[in-house]
Amino acid sequence: MTDDKCEVVRRKLEQLLRQQHFEWVADAVEEQIRLGKTKREVVEVTDEPELTLSQAPPASPRRRRAPKDKFLRRVEYTPRERLTLTIAALEHAVVDAGEIGIHLNEFISKRTRRPAQVLFAPDEDNTSPRPSSIHAMPAKEKHLRKLRSLLAELRKEVTKDAN
Amino acid sequence: MPIEDDLLNEIRTVVGQTAITTHTAQSDLSDLYELYVFSLILEAAEEEGAQCYFRDVLGNDPTALIFRTGPGDIASTRQNYTHAVIQFPQKPALECHIGIYVQGQSEVAHECDVAVLYQTEAQTCRANVGHGLLPRYSKVLIAAECKYYTTDIKLGLARGFLGLVVDIPYYYGERHFVINQSPDSVMKLLAKHKKKLAHDLIPAEPGEVTKLKASFRETFDRFKVRG
Numbered sequence: 001m002t003d004d005k006c007e008v009v010r011r012k013l014e015q016l017l018r019q020q021h022f023e024w025v026a027d028a029v030e031e032q033i034r035l036g037k038t039k040r041e042v043v044e045v046t047d048e049p050e051l052t053l054s055q056a057p058p059a060s061p062r063r064r065r066a067p068k069d070k071f072l073r074r075v076e077y078t079p080r081e082r083l084t085l086t087i088a089a090l091e092h093a094v095v096d097a098g099e100i101g102i103h104l105n106e107f108i109s110k111r112t113r114r115p116a117q118v119l120f121a122p123d124e125d126n127t128s129p130r131p132s133s134i135h136a137m138p139a140k141e142k143h144l145r146k147l148r149s150l151l152a153e154l155r156k157e158v159t160k161d162a163n
Numbered sequence: 164m165p166i167e168d169d170l171l172n173e174i175r176t177v178v179g180q181t182a183i184t185t186h187t188a189q190s191d192l193s194d195l196y197e198l199y200v201f202s203l204i205l206e207a208a209e210e211e212g213a214q215c216y217f218r219d220v221l222g223n224d225p226t227a228l229i230f231r232t233g234p235g236d237i238a239s240t241r242q243n244y245t246h247a248v249i250q251f252p253q254k255p256a257l258e259c260h261i262g263i264y265v266q267g268q269s270e271v272a273h274e275c276d277v278a279v280l281y282q283t284e285a286q287t288c289r290a291n292v293g294h295g296l297l298p299r300y301s302k303v304l305i306a307a308e309c310k311y312y313t314t315d316i317k318l319g320l321a322r323g324f325l326g327l328v329v330d331i332p333y334y335y336g337e338r339h340f341v342i343n344q345s346p347d348s349v350m351k352l353l354a355k356h357k358k359k360l361a362h363d364l365i366p367a368e369p370g371e372v373t374k375l376k377a378s379f380r381e382t383f384d385r386f387k388v389r390g
Contacts, residue, residue, distance in 0.1 A: 028314040089313040099366040117227040123235025143180040
């Protein structure tokens with residue numbers, strides 16, 4: 001996939017996330033892209049003070065090589081990496097979370113005599129518990145599997161012409 | 164039509180059928196993840212021969228399971244919070260909690276996302292509910308910091324974990340950093356400091372799940388020997 005196409009697909013995925021009430025996921029991806037990544041590289045170090053003309057030693061026939069050291073450099077993500085990040089974010093937010101819900105639904109049903117509601121609540125005054133989503137997950141299992149395989153296919157397309 | 168467009172159209176359709184609209188913030192997935200790690204601890208205990216059952220803060224068999232979304236006192240009665248009792252034959256009972264404060268070595272309160280502690284310690288705290296007693300770090304067998312993120316897990320979270328472990332040390336138990344990804348910087352930092360890290364911990368990575376459960380099982384096994 002070309003860089004331009006990667007950018008177009010990424011924008012469409014981002015739009016999809018926002019349409020599906022996953023604005024917070026799209027925002028997190030944007031933030032990560034904005035921050036960029038760090039890359040290690042070896043750089044010649046000039047950590048000795050520069051000599052003035054009067055202090056300069058007589059010209060030597062052997063030139064001294066500058067020492068090298070490892071540095072971290074902040075660089076931008078490539079369009080291909082940006083798209084890969086967006087695919088991963090969608091997978092974490094929908095597929096992985098859905099599969100965790102399926103596991104939890106099964107885990108809890110096996111350990112309670114009657115179907116127990118699962119709720120989440122902060123330890124604060126005047127707040128009502130909110131129902132969890134886990135009971136809704138098993139019905140989505142087939143679609144979650146399908147989505148994982150589609151995302152894997154898209155990932156393959158992204159890296160296909162990378163080398 | 165290019166293959167990417169076909170794929171995108173299919174993805175759009177399937178996401179519409181799978182997305183959970185109640186997951187409206189990062190914290191919703193964190194709550195789910197803490198409960199997931201809680202479930203793995205209980206499964207590991209059962210595989211080691213324990214009986215596990217749910218109880219609320221008053222000691223009753225709960226009709227609805229209520230878990231904390233933020234840190235709170237173990238004895239809090241603001242909600243009828245649920246914990247699990249872990250009972251190995253002829254051994255002191257343990258309890259597994261989500262989102263409780265624990266007293267550190269420096270006498271400051273630390274949040275533990277998931278914690279397994281002696282039931283006697285939990286009972287002491289509940290019996291003194293008006294005084295807000297916190298369990299002592301030395302009575303915490305397992306503590307797990309759980310981080311579920313859709314984008315990179317920041318290094319600062321691992322640095323925070325290192326600080327936590329310094330103040331809630333353990334003699335016989337374990338402290339785990341459990342995450343859903345494998346970010347290079349976090350992995351390097353925790354490997355360098357020889358801390359327990361469970362990375363890529365999701366149902367789709369059964370190998371990682373098995374490794375973490377084996378680690379929990381080892382802790383329970385040592386507990387059974389020691390009592």
